[in-house]
Amino acid sequence: MSNKLIVTAALLGNGTTKEMNPAVPYHAEEIAKDAVTCVRAGASIVHIHVRDDEGKATMETQKFIDAYEATKDALDKAGLDAIINLSTGGRGSDELRTAHIEALRPEMCSYNPGSINWGKAFVYLNPPSLMDRLGRVCLETGTKPEIEIFDTAMFNNVIQGVKDGILKAPCHFQFIMGIPGGMVGNIKNVSFLLDCMPEGSTWSITGIGKAHMPMLLTGLAAGANGIRVGLEDGIWLEKGVPATNESFVQQAVALGKLAGREIATAEEARAILGVKHRD
Numbered sequence: 156m157s158n159k160l161i162v163t164a165a166l167l168g169n170g171t172t173k174e175m176n177p178a179v180p181y182h183a184e185e186i187a188k189d190a191v192t193c194v195r196a197g198a199s200i201v202h203i204h205v206r207d208d209e210g211k212a213t214m215e216t217q218k219f220i221d222a223y224e225a226t227k228d229a230l231d232k233a234g235l236d237a238i239i240n241l242s243t244g245g246r247g248s249d250e251l252r253t254a255h256i257e258a259l260r261p262e263m264c265s266y267n268p269g270s271i272n273w274g275k276a277f278v279y280l281n282p283p284s285l286m287d288r289l290g291r292v293c294l295e296t297g298t299k300p301e302i303e304i305f306d307t308a309m310f311n312n313v314i315q316g317v318k319d320g321i322l323k324a325p326c327h328f329q330f331i332m333g334i335p336g337g338m339v340g341n342i343k344n345v346s347f348l349l350d351c352m353p354e355g356s357t358w359s360i361t362g363i364g365k366a367h368m369p370m371l372l373t374g375l376a377a378g379a380n381g382i383r384v385g386l387e388d389g390i391w392l393e394k395g396v397p398a399t400n401e402s403f404v405q406q407a408v409a410l411g412k413l414a415g416r417e418i419a420t421a422e423e424a425r426a427i428l429g430v431k432h433r434d
Contacts, residue, residue, distance in 0.1 A: 159419035159427060160411040161381030163200040163329075163359060164193035164404050168387030169212035169245060176390040178399040181206040183221040187229035192401040193385075194230060194237045197408035199424040200263065201226065202240040202301075204387070214245040219255035236421040238262045238430055240301060249285045253292045262430050264293065265329070266300035266322075268312040274335025279305075286312065290321030299430045301359075303329045305337040310351045317353075325355040327428050329383060330374075333366030340366025345373050357381075357428055361388050371407065375414040380427055382407055 166189050171179050180186045183205075190201045203226065205218040219241060230237055240263040243252050256264050266289055267281040293300045300322065302313055316322035330348055332340035338348070340362040352358060359381030362370030367389040374382050384403035392398035392406065408418055425432055 160416035163383040164198040165385035165387035183225040187225040196404040260296040333363040
């Protein structure tokens with residue numbers, strides 16, 4: 156099982172737009188369609204943000220419900236299995252950012268253990284009150300937190316969260332490299348993160364923009380449990396070639412196989428990450 160590679164498809168994020176790449180899905184039906192094609196291509200996790208009717212990022216609970224139900228229904232109809240991972244990363248009150256997790260009780264959700272300046276654009280705010288609330292919601296709903304790491308200091312918050320009973324070890328981490336204001340996506344920084352990561356943890360990695368391919372290759376070389384790809388993190392498959400979520404997953408699967416890794420099914424991913432299956 157240790158050789159299995161988990162491929163996550165991060166379908167849309169908060170920032171990429173159809174003006175950047177027309178393949179970015181906005182609405183529930185588009186998200187569900189992309190989820191099916193990505194799972195068929197080899198993804199075992201689909202990571203979902205949502206947009207409002209104008210395509211702007213939102214944390215509206217009903218939009219998450221619509222996207223989740225459409226995705227689950229589409230996967231069921233196609234005879235496919237995947238872990239649906241709902242984002243909690245956006246703007247709004249602590250209650251708003253956790254409401255869809257309480258309502259839907261998904262198998263997995265993102266968990267951000269600290270705030271960071273997103274370059275000069277804005278503060279990505281994840282206060283202690285949200286970390287505590289979301290941790291407790293995850294414990295109550297049986298949802299596995301995917302802990303997103305943008306900087307090493309965030310590990311300290313995670314370690315304290317485990318001590319306080321807000322988070323449960325072993326934790327699963329998603330290294331997000333190369334955001335403006337975050338850690339530069341290079342081998343030296345990945346090595347340092349691995350030295351800081353609590354023993355027994357699992358981890359996945361992605362790189363934003365130009366850091367995308369270098370971080371996929373670094374993760375494979377370093378024995379990552381997973382790699383994340385998708386239009387949340389980049390819009391180009393290669394120079395001058397616009398990507399789709401499906402083409403990103405196909406590329407990730409091919410890289411994994413070249414590295415001698417077998418691609419994990421959703422059930423195998425659940426076993427590796429300690430995710431509770433939802434019927």
